[in-house]
Each structure stands twice: as C-alpha cells, then as structure tokens.
Amino acid sequence: MDTELARTFLTVVTAGNFIAAAERLHVSQSTVSTRIHTLEEQLGCTLFVRNKAGATLTPAGRQFQRHASALVRTVEQARHDVGIPKGFSGTLVIGGRIGLWEEYLLRWLPLMQAANPEIMVRAESALEPEIMQGLVEGRIDIGVMYTPQSRPGLKVEQLFEERLILVSTDPKSGPEPQPGYVYVDWGPEFYARHSAFFPHFTGPSLTANIGWLGLQHVLDNGGSGFFARRIVEPLLKTRRLHAVAGAPEFSMPAYVVYPIDRQDDHVSSAIALMHRIADVQARDAAEPPSMKRGARKRH
Incomplete structure (x- = not known):
C-alpha cells in the first residue's frame, strides 16, 4: 500500500x-x-x-x-x-510548544542525554496541530503540549499546571488590559476564560501565537501580557517586569502524549524524567519564598 x-x-x-x-x-x-x-x-x-x-x-x-x-x-x-549515526542505538523525536521548552524541556534534555547516552535526540518546536499530526503519523515519538486531542492509540498524561499571570513593564499598571497589551493565544480554553474576565475588551493591537514572541516584544517595547509564571519569575525578581495586582490568574495543564504501543525503554525513561522534573517544579512553586532564600543560604 x-x-x-x-x-x-x-x-x-x-x-x-x-x-x-x-x-x-x-x-x-x-x-x-x-x-x-x-x-x-x-x-x-x-x-x-x-x-x-x-x-x-x-x-x-x-x-x-x-x-x-x-x-x-x-x-x-x-x-x-537507517539514518542513525555510528555510536547510537536509537533515536527519539520530541516535539513541544516553545513555551514548554523554556525552563522545562530544556531542563529535561541534558538529563535525558545523561540517562540514555546511546540515544540520539531530535528536538522540535511546533504548535499542537503539527505535534498531534506527527504523533499520529509516527514522525514524533513524544509530544508535550497544552491542548492535546484525544486520538486512538495515543496516551495522554498530565505533567503540571501552568500558571499564567498578567505582568507589565509598568509597576502601576491596572488589572485590565492597557495600551501596549499583547494577547498571547494560549488556546481556546484561555480565550474563553479571558473573554469572561474581560467582557469589554475590544481586542489587542498585537496578538502572538507564541508566548516567547509576545514576551520579547513587551521587554523591548514596554507593555503587558499573560505569561507563564515559571518563565517570568526571574524577570519579576530583577524588576524588569511586575506582576499586576488584582489581575486574574489562569491555570492551564501541560500534557505529555505518546503512542500506547511504544514499549521502548528510552521512551519510558524520557517520560519518567519529565514527570520527575514536573514534580520538582511543583514543589518549588509551592515552597514559600522565605524557605527558598534559606535553602540558598544553606547551600
């Protein structure tokens, strides 16, 4: 055929x-x-x-x-x-949203390489439709995304809850979208909740389908937008950005998707490492700031 x-x-x-x-x-x-x-x-x-x-x-x-x-x-x-270079026994293709590569999959990648040095990893960034298509066709072994589709033969597991907060370059910014607000398209669920919280919002002058793109624009030109707390945390500490008081916070689950029939040890190892990093990330997010400062002093 x-x-x-x-x-x-x-x-x-x-x-x-x-x-x-x-x-x-x-x-x-x-x-x-x-x-x-x-x-x-x-x-x-x-x-x-x-x-x-x-x-x-x-x-x-x-x-x-x-x-x-x-x-x-x-x-x-x-x-x-056929294309595996000499010295490797297999390959793993991982596809993820660029926002999930930041501060998450980039922490997973070196751990994966250390635990499975014989596996060649191909890292790709794409949006959900392209990742799902690659999974269905078998071109992608593991997908990490926000809004996966249910498809026969694919298993979906939640990794962690992403927290989207409104940040601004203006420390006195109000909780409603202000001039310079960048709308990041985090998916249909975010759109529905955003519309419910801001029913009178007529629309932004700039929309970005990738959080990284919107964030760079805000940092370079000023403005505000909803971004993942784990990504903007360092910028909040240096006061390049400010959390907007009184603004809503949106939660959005991140998932790992992979074929049910894949029994490869390196695939299981990759997914286990993802869950481990997600667990550490969740504990760090729940830990009070005073404990974090104390831990840094002790170390």
Whole structure:
C-alpha cells in the first residue's frame, strides 16, 4: 500500500475534515478525496462518513487507523534506523510548544542525554496541530503540549499546571488590559476564560501565537501580557517586569502524549524524567519564598 494514502487518511483523521486536511497537505480538496476513494477501493470498505460536522470514521475506518498508524510509523522508524549515526542505538523525536521548552524541556534534555547516552535526540518546536499530526503519523515519538486531542492509540498524561499571570513593564499598571497589551493565544480554553474576565475588551493591537514572541516584544517595547509564571519569575525578581495586582490568574495543564504501543525503554525513561522534573517544579512553586532564600543560604 502507498504510504501517501495512509498519511492522507491520518491527516483527515487529525484535521477532522477534508478541507483542513488539504490545507495541511498543501494539495487540493479533490486530491484528498481521490486518495481516500482510492484507499477505500483498495480496502473494499468505506472509511469516512462525510457530513456538515466534517468527516467521521466508520467502524471500518477506526479499525484501519491502527494499521495506518503502524504502517507510517514503520516507514518512519526505518528512516530513523537507517539514518542513525555510528555510536547510537536509537533515536527519539520530541516535539513541544516553545513555551514548554523554556525552563522545562530544556531542563529535561541534558538529563535525558545523561540517562540514555546511546540515544540520539531530535528536538522540535511546533504548535499542537503539527505535534498531534506527527504523533499520529509516527514522525514524533513524544509530544508535550497544552491542548492535546484525544486520538486512538495515543496516551495522554498530565505533567503540571501552568500558571499564567498578567505582568507589565509598568509597576502601576491596572488589572485590565492597557495600551501596549499583547494577547498571547494560549488556546481556546484561555480565550474563553479571558473573554469572561474581560467582557469589554475590544481586542489587542498585537496578538502572538507564541508566548516567547509576545514576551520579547513587551521587554523591548514596554507593555503587558499573560505569561507563564515559571518563565517570568526571574524577570519579576530583577524588576524588569511586575506582576499586576488584582489581575486574574489562569491555570492551564501541560500534557505529555505518546503512542500506547511504544514499549521502548528510552521512551519510558524520557517520560519518567519529565514527570520527575514536573514534580520538582511543583514543589518549588509551592515552597514559600522565605524557605527558598534559606535553602540558598544553606547551600
């Protein structure tokens, strides 16, 4: 079977409809329809039911999804295996939001390399749709993100609660979005809660889909925005930024996603290290500032 057909099938599953799948594959909708029709003819069954809500898997489609994922994953694994440099026994592809690489996955990376020196790690940054697509296709072994989608064959585990706080370069900034406010698109849940807290907010002059980009703009040009406390904590201590008094605080879970059928020791090791760092991070966040100062003096 042509793996391109299997990839197209998995893209439709991830995207939810033929139009979005065509956009992701950079082909026309008719091309996607033709590929799915060809696949259905080869298998002798209908894979999708198309309606106003999108494309829904039939029972046969759900059964084929496991095989399509395995097929694409096998091809990707073969590509990885063939390309493994001398001295390494395997590879691990980790995809994560850039905000989760900051102060979290970058702490995980050297621990992973120390615990598994025989494994070559490929680190990638992307948004949730691209990470989920890579997981479904088998191009990505582990994904770390804020809003994963539930997909058969993938396991989702919560790592920690991200705390988003409003910070500003102005120490006297009010709790409502002020001129210079940067709206960071943290996902649909954040949008809903943001809208509920600020019903009269007409919209920002600048929107960023990546927290790092919004934060750099605020630091360089002044302004405010909601950012992860663990990332802005050092900037609060040096008073480059100030926590806005009276502003709401939003919590947003961070998750790790990986294939259920992956039994590799290095995958299990990688996920265990992620949970360990998340636990340490949670304890540090809960520890009173006075205890932290005392601990630093003792050491």
